Amino acid sequence: MELLSPVIAFELQMGKLRHRGGSDALRVHKGSMADRRCKPRTPASQPLCARHCSLRPAPAINTFLTYWLYFPLLFMGKVQSAPDVIARFGEDITLSCFFPAKPGMDLQRLTITWQKEMGAEVLVVHSYYYGRDQLTRQAEVYRHRTQVNPEGLDRGNVSLTLSGVRSQDEGIYRCYVHSELGETSEHWELRVGAPFSEPQLTFSLSSGGVTLTVHTAGGYPEATVQWLDEVGGNITAAGTTEQRDEQGLYEVTSWVTVPPATHSTSLTFLLTPRVLGAPITRPLSVEDS
Numbered sequence: 001m002e003l004l005s006p007v008i009a010f011e012l013q014m015g016k017l018r019h020r021g022g023s024d025a026l027r028v029h030k031g032s033m034a035d036r037r038c039k040p041r042t043p044a045s046q047p048l049c050a051r052h053c054s055l056r057p058a059p060a061i062n063t064f065l066t067y068w069l070y071f072p073l074l075f076m077g078k079v080q081s082a083p084d085v086i087a088r089f090g091e092d093i094t095l096s097c098f099f100p101a102k103p104g105m106d107l108q109r110l111t112i113t114w115q116k117e118m119g120a121e122v123l124v125v126h127s128y129y130y131g132r133d134q135l136t137r138q139a140e141v142y143r144h145r146t147q148v149n150p151e152g153l154d155r156g157n158v159s160l161t162l163s164g165v166r167s168q169d170e171g172i173y174r175c176y177v178h179s180e181l182g183e184t185s186e187h188w189e190l191r192v193g194a195p196f197s198e199p200q201l202t203f204s205l206s207s208g209g210v211t212l213t214v215h216t217a218g219g220y221p222e223a224t225v226q227w228l229d230e231v232g233g234n235i236t237a238a239g240t241t242e243q244r245d246e247q248g249l250y251e252v253t254s255w256v257t258v259p260p261a262t263h264s265t266s267l268t269f270l271l272t273p274r275v276l277g278a279p280i281t282r283p284l285s286v287e288d289s
Contacts, residue, residue, distance in 0.1 A: 083188060083189065084189050084191055085189065085191070086193055086275060087162075087165040087169070087191070087192050087193070088193060089165060089166070089167065089192055089193065089220055089247075090164060090165065091164075091165055092163045092164070093161070093165055094160065094161045095159060095173050095190070096159045096188075097114075097157075097158045097159050097175035097177065097184075098156050098159075098186075099156045099177040099179060099181070099184035100156060100179070100181045101154060101156030101181070102181065103154070105154060105179065105181070106180055107131055107153055107154065108130060108131045109179060110129070110131075110177070110178070111128070111176075111177070111178045111179075112126070112128040112129070112148060112177050113126075113127050113128075113175075113176045114126040114127070114146070114148075114173060114176075115173070115174050115176070116139075116171045116172065117171055117172040117174065118170070118171035118172075123139035123141070123142070124138050124139055125142050125146055125160065125162075125173065126138065126142070126146040126147075126148055126160055128148055128158070133148070142162075145162060145164060146160060146161065146162055146163075147160070147163075148160055148161075149161070158175060158177055160175065165190075165192055166248065167192050167194075167220050167221075167247070167249070168248060169190060169192060170190055170192050171190060172187055173187060173188050173190055174186070175187070191275055192220060192221075193220060193221070193273070193274075193275035193276025194218060194219050194220040194249055194276065195218070195219060195273065195276055195277035196216045196217065196223060196252070196271060196273065196277065197216050198216070198280075199214045199269065199271065199282060200214070200216070201213065201214050201215075202215075207260070208259070208260070209257050209258045210257065210258045210260075210286050211255055211256070211257045211258075212255060212256055212257075212258070212267070212269075212284060212286070213253065213254070213255040214255070214269050214282075215252070215253045216251075217250070217251040218250075219249060220248065220250060220275075221274050221275060222252075222274070223250070223252065223271050223272055223273045223274060224271070224274070225240045225252060225254045225269075225270070225272075226271075226272075227254070227267060227269060228268040228270060229266075230265070230266045230267075232268075236254075239254065239256075240252065240254040240255075241253050252271070254269070258286045264285070264286070264287045265287075266285045267283070267285070267286070268281060268283050268284070269281070269282045269284060270282075
């Protein structure tokens with residue numbers, strides 16, 4: 001006879017640190033050839049012109065198990081802010097969870113459930129009961145990506161290791177444990193971050209002036225982009241576009257146009273990540289030749 005999971009009923013029901021970067025100054029002479037692409041250049045202290053422009057950069061179910069069916073539900077009604085854990089995109093992360101343990105504890109009576117909440121959606125991340133992992137009802141996105149170290153169970157350690165973190169892994173993770181010593185619950189909010197690549201600059205000349213365009217990619221989540229004038233005023237009204245690739249990472253393109261009547265202009269491009277990485281600041285200058 002097939003043994004029923006002690007969590008099936010529940011599963012079915014729930015179903016600015018300022019960083020200046022380099023001090024590189026890009027000088028674009030209005031009489032220069034248009035549409036040259038900028039590439040990294042050193043040393044950072046040298047001013048750059050349009051010709052070489054750069055940006056720096058189991059037992060049968062018993063009374064114990066019947067009680068456990070309702071244990072996670074007791075915690076769902078409690079509204080508590082979860083502490084943040086920040087994971088770097090593509091790397092592994094361990095979410096800690098501990099419960100009271102004693103030598104010789106019966107692990108056959110130990111039940112562990114890790115779940116993820118994202119809005120109204122609840123996913124089974126990892127389950128353990130009847131002395132072994134039970135992954136039949138594990139969400140597909142977590143297949144072959146989770147581990148609870150069995151060597152830590154008798155010491156009360158049921159921490160979850162999640163491999164190859166993705167942007168879709170963000171959310172609140174809850175750990176529910178029932179043992180012969182009682183119940184334990186812990187929760188974490190997982191946030192994912194990926195730093196943006198070194199910005200690449202292109203420029204073009206037209207009767208409307210000089211248009212400076214900056215492109216950067218591979219970041220998560222979206223970042224704040226600003227163009228600042230000489231006195232720090234925000235002139236970002238020009239234009240910024242964002243796109244996401246197949247991995248959910250962001251690609252950002254932002255541009256600003258300097259009118260031809262302007263004799264000399266100094267600008268600053270500023271990209272501020274929301275989660276991971278320091279702000280990217282790149283000073284630029286446009287001058288008449």
